[in-house]
Amino acid sequence: MPLSATEQAKKAVGEKVAALVVSGMRLGLGTGSTAAWAIRAIGRRVREEGLQVVGVPTSYAAEQLARAEGIPLVTLADVEELDLAFDGADEVSPALDLIKGRGAAHTREKVVATQARRFVVLVDASKLVHRLGTRCPVPVEVLPMAAAPVMRQLRRMGAEPVLRMGKAKDGPVVTDQGFWVIDAHFPEGIDDPQALAMTLSTIPGVLDHGLFLGMATDVLVGEANGQIRHMQRS
Numbered sequence: 001m002p003l004s005a006t007e008q009a010k011k012a013v014g015e016k017v018a019a020l021v022v023s024g025m026r027l028g029l030g031t032g033s034t035a036a037w038a039i040r041a042i043g044r045r046v047r048e049e050g051l052q053v054v055g056v057p058t059s060y061a062a063e064q065l066a067r068a069e070g071i072p073l074v075t076l077a078d079v080e081e082l083d084l085a086f087d088g089a090d091e092v093s094p095a096l097d098l099i100k101g102r103g104a105a106h107t108r109e110k111v112v113a114t115q116a117r118r119f120v121v122l123v124d125a126s127k128l129v130h131r132l133g134t135r136c137p138v139p140v141e142v143l144p145m146a147a148a149p150v151m152r153q154l155r156r157m158g159a160e161p162v163l164r165m166g167k168a169k170d171g172p173v174v175t176d177q178g179f180w181v182i183d184a185h186f187p188e189g190i191d192d193p194q195a196l197a198m199t200l201s202t203i204p205g206v207l208d209h210g211l212f213l214g215m216a217t218d219v220l221v222g223e224a225n226g227q228i229r230h231m232q233r234s
């Protein structure tokens with residue numbers, strides 16, 4: 001079946017970042033449908049060209065895919081830093097700030113991204129927003145016993161919190177860490193992402209949230225016309 005235009009754009013940016021990889025690199029392997037294109041393309045280069053890399057996966061899903069593709073895996077205990085991490089995103093602002101976590105992997109994704117000298121974000125053009133929060137909620141990963149007080153706190157902060165429920169499971173989504181995810185909706189968008197990120201980080205029971213501010217060094221945007229736009233942090 002032919003790929004949709006959106007899937008073509010995801011594939012294009014995934015293959016673009018895979019082409020930036022050279023032997024010896026230590027990689028952060030992102031989660032989601034766009035990062036999966038990159039993992040598959042890197043796996044192909046490992047098998048066909050003998051490309052020598054190691055990868056740190058950001059989720060169980062990324063780990064399984066990388067294993068299937070033959071990419072050698074290591075942990076953050078094995079490598080002091082990563083040369084390049086790549087990942088998808090749910091929103092990208094003009095300042096290259098992000099919302100991530102549709103796949104509930106944002107906590108590990110943030111840890112991995114912070115260990116990388118270069119953090120390349122892969123999106124199709126539908127993810128570009130003028131104001132963070134206008135396209136999707138901010139995922140907040142919480143200790144299950146803290147879910148109710150965290151939701152009350154989020155309401156006091158002006159958010160509309162929704163506990164994320166499983167699609168093929170009764171009850172809440174459970175993350176790779178055994179935590180839950182509260183999606184904090186901001187119907188008018190987020191006024192001050194920095195202040196929100198700081199406040200979220202101080203709420204007891206919150207493991208981490210999906211605001212990735214000042215972290216992306218590069219954003220590759222797959223456009224509808226098949227072109228790739230490269231945005232870089234100045």
Ligand SMILES: O=C(CO)[C@H](O)[C@H](O)COP(=O)(O)O
Nearest residue numbers: 032033034088101102103105
């Ligand atoms: O943050 C993520 C997972 O937690 C994903 O990277 C993000 O949701 C983008 O996914 P996709 O490329 O499938 O649109």
